[in-house]
Amino acid sequence: MKPRADQQLRLHAEASGRVVDRALAQTLWRLDPATADAVVKGAELASLAVGLGHAALDLQRPQLLVDSFDELPQPTPWREALRASRWVATPEAHEAAPGAAPLVLEGDLLYLRRYREYERRLAAGLRRLAAQPPAAQDLTAHDLAALAPLFAALFPQAHEGDAQARAAALALTRSLLLITGGPGTGKTTTIARLLLLLIAQAVHAGREAPRIALAAPTGRAADRMAAALQRALLQLRGQAGIDAALLDAVPHEARTLHRLLGTIPGSPRFRHDAMQPLAHEVIVVDEASMVDLPLMCKLVEAVRDGARLILLGDADQLPSVEAGDVLAAIVDASGAGDALPDDAAPLLAPLLGAAPAEGHAATTAAPLHGHRIHLRRGYRQSQSLDLAPLADAARRGDAAQALALLQDGALSGVQYHADRFDLLAAATREALLAPWRELAAQANPAAALALADRARVLTALREGPQGAIQLNARIEEALAGAQREAYFHGRLLLVTENSYRHGLFNGDIGVCLRDAGGAIVAWFAAADGGVRGFHPAALPAHGGAFAMTVHKAQGSEYDTVWLQLPKQDARTLSRELVYTALTRARHAVHVCASDMIVRAALSRHAQRVSGLAWRLRQSAR
Numbered sequence: 001m002k003p004r005a006d007q008q009l010r011l012h013a014e015a016s017g018r019v020v021d022r023a024l025a026q027t028l029w030r031l032d033p034a035t036a037d038a039v040v041k042g043a044e045l046a047s048l049a050v051g052l053g054h055a056a057l058d059l060q061r062p063q064l065l066v067d068s069f070d071e072l073p074q075p076t077p078w079r080e081a082l083r084a085s086r087w088v089a090t091p092e093a094h095e096a097a098p099g100a101a102p103l104v105l106e107g108d109l110l111y112l113r114r115y116r117e118y119e120r121r122l123a124a125g126l127r128r129l130a131a132q133p134p135a136a137q138d139l140t141a142h143d144l145a146a147l148a149p150l151f152a153a154l155f156p157q158a159h160e161g162d163a164q165a166r167a168a169a170l171a172l173t174r175s176l177l178l179i180t181g182g183p184g185t186g187k188t189t190t191i192a193r194l195l196l197l198l199i200a201q202a203v204h205a206g207r208e209a210p211r212i213a214l215a216a217p218t219g220r221a222a223d224r225m226a227a228a229l230q231r232a233l234l235q236l237r238g239q240a241g242i243d244a245a246l247l248d249a250v251p252h253e254a255r256t257l258h259r260l261l262g263t264i265p266g267s268p269r270f271r272h273d274a275m276q277p278l279a280h281e282v283i284v285v286d287e288a289s290m291v292d293l294p295l296m297c298k299l300v301e302a303v304r305d306g307a308r309l310i311l312l313g314d315a316d317q318l319p320s321v322e323a324g325d326v327l328a329a330i331v332d333a334s335g336a337g338d339a340l341p342d343d344a345a346p347l348l349a350p351l352l353g354a355a356p357a358e359g360h361a362a363t364t365a366a367p368l369h370g371h372r373i374h375l376r377r378g379y380r381q382s383q384s385l386d387l388a389p390l391a392d393a394a395r396r397g398d399a400a401q402a403l404a405l406l407q408d409g410a411l412s413g414v415q416y417h418a419d420r421f422d423l424l425a426a427a428t429r430e431a432l433l434a435p436w437r438e439l440a441a442q443a444n445p446a447a448a449l450a451l452a453d454r455a456r457v458l459t460a461l462r463e464g465p466q467g468a469i470q471l472n473a474r475i476e477e478a479l480a481g482a483q484r485e486a487y488f489h490g491r492l493l494l495v496t497e498n499s500y501r502h503g504l505f506n507g508d509i510g511v512c513l514r515d516a517g518g519a520i521v522a523w524f525a526a527a528d529g530g531v532r533g534f535h536p537a538a539l540p541a542h543g544g545a546f547a548m549t550v551h552k553a554q555g556s557e558y559d560t561v562w563l564q565l566p567k568q569d570a571r572t573l574s575r576e577l578v579y580t581a582l583t584r585a586r587h588a589v590h591v592c593a594s595d596m597i598v599r600a601a602l603s604r605h606a607q608r609v610s611g612l613a614w615r616l617r618q619s620a621r
């Protein structure tokens with residue numbers, strides 16, 4: 001076989017060693033030795049792109065994937081070589097790609113066929129939901145008048161332009177609704193109230209209460225969602241004008257999306273799909289920024305005609321680790337979400353008064369226009385942590401402002417450790433380790449698990465001196481000594497794969513404790529609020545959890561966050577990463593970095609190549 005040394009692309013360090021990418025490319029060449037080099041390189045990079053979280057290779061931006069792209073063709077000849085290849089299909093935007101070609105070219109995007117199909121099907125699914133009114137609900141003025149007293153009790157500020165009220169009212173008229181907002185803007189509060197309205201609406205119409213599913217991408221996020229929703233409902237109990245029966249009809253549990261859709265062992269498919277849709281009439285999904293392209297596609301397809309899908313998320317957070325940035329594309333397609341769409345404003349006037357409608361200035365060309373409400377006002381008050389100005393500067397990529405706030409040291413609960421790249425050095429060592437020493441003094445699993453979220457080191461990288469792996473090892477040594485047992489008393493564990501057999505999921509946190517008989521047991525929270533113990537040797541894939549990447553921390557919160565950025569700039573550093581890390585903190589945040597790294601991180605977006613926004617625009621035509 002002819003050596004293919006010319007194809008040894010210098011791949012981006014994070015992904016080097018991805019044999020799978022090269023294997024696809026080599027297979028094409030083996031099946032047809034006449035395959036052009038440009039096609040072989042395209043295939044390898046399209047596969048690598050998925051590994052790095054993109055939906056496709058952008059021929060105009062190979063630098064997102066490789067450090068050296070001198071050897072790559074220019075976009076125009078590259079596109080032409082791809083178009084001419086038997087391996088590359090070029091279907092119309094709405095057409096399914098033929099099964100025979102492993103690659104699909106659309107514009108400048110080269111996809112693995114499967115990912116192109118996920119995008120096409122997701123766009124079609126979103127369009128289907130956006131186009132239909134919820135079943136059995138030709139909402140009349142009479143219905144709205146009946147709901148008005150409850151609405152006024154739930155949203156006393158409704159007539160003063162309250163965006164939460166607008167979101168809940170709009171939900172009455174939409175099968176697809178996106179509610180976006182930063183931390184503490186009341187997404188969960190709004191959902192609690194919105195669900196009461198939907199239940200009351202059904203009761204008023206003489207129907208059964210709708211079947212409601214609450215779901216999130218990870219077990220941790222689902223647990224947080226359920227707990228926050230219960231707190232929000234509790235606040236309403238006993239309040240005048242709110243019937244306790246309505247509160248009782250809201251489900252107490254939230255599930256992972258995988259659970260909701262029904263995993264089939266050994267299959268990428270789920271039990272529920274377009275042919276066997278979910279029975280629920282209302283499906284609420286929290287932390288939608290974490291949902292990747294394949295999962296969002298399968299979720300949307302499994303929502304039956306006439307049911308409602310409500311997505312909650314913070315579009316400024318890191319996109320999902322797996323191929324995606326789906327939420328960003330949906331946000332892009334649905335407009336700013338700052339006002340009621342023109343078609344809904346008059347209808348909802350009995351609830352909202354003369355709420356501002358978008359009028360002619362609106363970008364009504366957006367295909368999902370009128371399906372998003374953006375919550376801007378932050379309600380969460382913390383005595384100890386004044387995070388909002390810093391999180392906002394990070395979100396906007398305003399490094400000068402972020403550094404001024406950090407250096408000034410005036411934000412309560414925020415500490416900047418300039419040029420600190422070793423958290424275990426004397427200045428920070430004891431403050432860092434103190435909560436975990438307390439953990440080690442626990443004997444009771446539930447009490448230990450309750451302490452597990454006291455503190456976390458969040459990193460940008462897995463590898464290297466400021467990476468999660470080395471930091472974990474060093475923290476573990478500091479806590480339990482160089483001669484420690486692998487599973488020492490008080491060690492925190494992070495599960496890194498889904499295991500339905502164990503009922504343990506990627507992102508679950510456990511704690512190792514020695515029992516009365518001297519045996520070590522790894523304890524995890526159980527769905528019923530109790531705890532479950534496992535022999536450490538029987539656990540699915542896992543690692544240490546004192547330090548973890550920001551990606552792994554998505555959907556979780558900790559009392560104290562130590563954000564450790566690397567000494568050298570790295571492509572994974574972005575404003576979204578910093579924003580996501582900061583907003584995981586409940587009471588205190590320590591930023592360990594240099595001015596240079598903060599500037600570098602905030603100057604970069606977590607860019608993901610995706611054709612979904614484009615596709616949604618095409619399909620609107």
Ligand SMILES: Nc1ncnc2c1ncn2[C@@H]1O[C@H](COP(=O)(O)OP(=O)(O)OP(=O)(O)O)[C@@H](O)[C@H]1O
Pocket residue numbers: 164181182183184185186187188189190228232379380381
């Ligand atoms: N309209 C409101 N009036 C007063 N307090 C509110 C209002 N909305 C939300 N809050 C309070 O603000 C806090 C955060 O609300 P909530 O948990 O609903 O926000 P969230 O956007 O879901 O947050 P997260 O980002 O953690 O998911 C809660 O304590 C809640 O009671």
